[in-house]
Amino acid sequence: MAAVQNPPGRTDWAEESEPDLATAIPPPQITKNKDGTETIVTVFINEDGKRVKRTQRIKKTIVKKKENPRVAERKSWPKMGQETGREMGPRPDTTTLGENIIFKPVIGFKSGQQQEKAPEEDKKAEALKKMQIKCRICSGDHFTTKCPFKDTMAPEGEAAQPADMDAVTGGEAAGGLGAGGGGYVPPHLRKGGAATGERMGGGKFERDDLATLRVTNVSEFAEEGDLREMFARFGHVTRVFLAKDRETQKAKGFAFVSYADRSDAQVACERMDGYGFGHLILRVEFAKKST
Amino acid sequence: MRPILLSGHERALTQVKFSKEGDFIFSVSKDHVVCAWYSANGERFGTYHGHQGALWTVDVNPTTTLLATGGADSTMRLWDVKTGKLLKTWDYLTSIKRVEFSEDGKQLLGVTEKRTGQLSNIYVYDIINDVDAEQTSEPSLHIVVDELPRVTVAGFSYLNKYIITGHEDGSIAQWDAKTGEMLNNVYSHEDGMLVSDLQWSADRTYFITSSKDKTAKLHDTNTLEVLKTYVADTPLNSAAITPDPQQYVILGGGQAAMDVTTTSARQGKFEARFYHKIFEEEVGRVRGHFGPLNYVAVDPTGKCYCSGGEDGYVRVHHFDPPYFDFKYEVERERERGKF
Structure with a gap:
């Protein structure tokens, strides 16, 4: 019956009305x-x-x-009462379909555990999706610890910090765990530790942030070599970093170019901003320090 | 499973019942109208008009030809299921709280409310299963419940041997269905906690009662002994036993309607709770209603269940495979022949 x-896939059931307005309706x-x-x-x-x-x-x-x-x-009984004379089949005013419910009996069911878990997990995943990962060093979309510049460039504001810290800790009693009334002081901030706990390569190779350009809207087929070639025209390029997807190895669409000299960077920034590369137009700006 | 929402009522549902083959659902609510539905697709078959007050109860006979209803207009009515014709009206002094056909459909009982100086009464009528026949006005049995508190629910046991009643104070009584003599009376639910529902197993040798004391109990029909207890965290309005081979009981309840506005749907606990019948352990819940569940009913063939809520909806749920496949490890072992 x-x-x-x-059947799915056939959408041609409603066609345009015909222009001629013949009154007779063919069977x-x-x-x-x-x-x-x-x-x-x-x-x-x-x-x-x-x-x-x-x-x-x-x-x-x-x-x-x-x-x-x-x-x-009973299925063929004519309808009666308020439904008298109505056709077979459910009517939308009295019958609607609810949302799908997953019901699966489990041993040791606890209220709020089974059914609430799923939405919570969804929320977490969604929050993760929404959360934008932003590197504190180069403002790229990776974690700070994964930043290629982490060895050469300190996160913003940190350069100023040690000096302040020294001033604070300088007044304190030498060394000692929890010495003085000031509570716990991490080893690298203690007075004795300040000398030994020097940051590896700190300061010396710290990239001159002022001479670094942030290049966005880079074609996904771009290579670091291409970028170096383009930017080397304006001065000595010390470093080119092109963000790539770990799995696909395709460019993610942004790169950093560091110059030895800030004035070169300035020129490059002006010239290269709006430069057509691949099928895209580059956007070049000075790398901002993350806030 | 996708529930089918039946929205033929304008007010809170009070009872829903399946026909014996599970193809029809009858629902009554406080809006004076009885609705009949096809359970398979949720199509409304028709409505039965005539009652002048809120309806409290409905039952259909085993052949799905006669429908009995009772309500606050102090009448019990008998309807022709097919045409919606009113066949008989019995008038009383107080409202009818419960009607039920016997297993063979030859008898019908009605429970009147204890109010305004009237005691609870149980009336039993002999019913002729023919829509053209003249039904009797004289009860074949009339029990005046004077010693026990108000009767809230009642039903016929197997072979019409006993009438079992549930009372306002949480007690259960057993009566001889021939003589009307009280045989047994037990206090299985907490004192003062109303018995809100009584539903039978398929063979009527045991039954489940739900109570406002947040428990449902499985009773033996002969001895009224409590076989199993299912503990919930909310006052219960209804409890149903799923037919074999599935071993579940379904409980429905929720906070009283007057407290609903102050709580969210989740806190209100407006869920149908599934318990394993033997192990007394909760195995799952089904959400959906925006108010307490006033009644849960199971299709006698076991394919679906429906619940009527204070929110005015009947939700029909056709079970998915996990429902049929679920078994405890010991059950599986028994099937493999270890025991």
């Missing part, structure tokens, strides 16, 4: 196709008074099912 209407034409489907062409006047031609392709499938004869008889 089940006639499956409009629906039914043609049988070779593949067992039927094509029904109906012409009717729609709510706006327009003539509409509708082509439906219908595939009929016969599903046989055993049923209790009493149930089958």
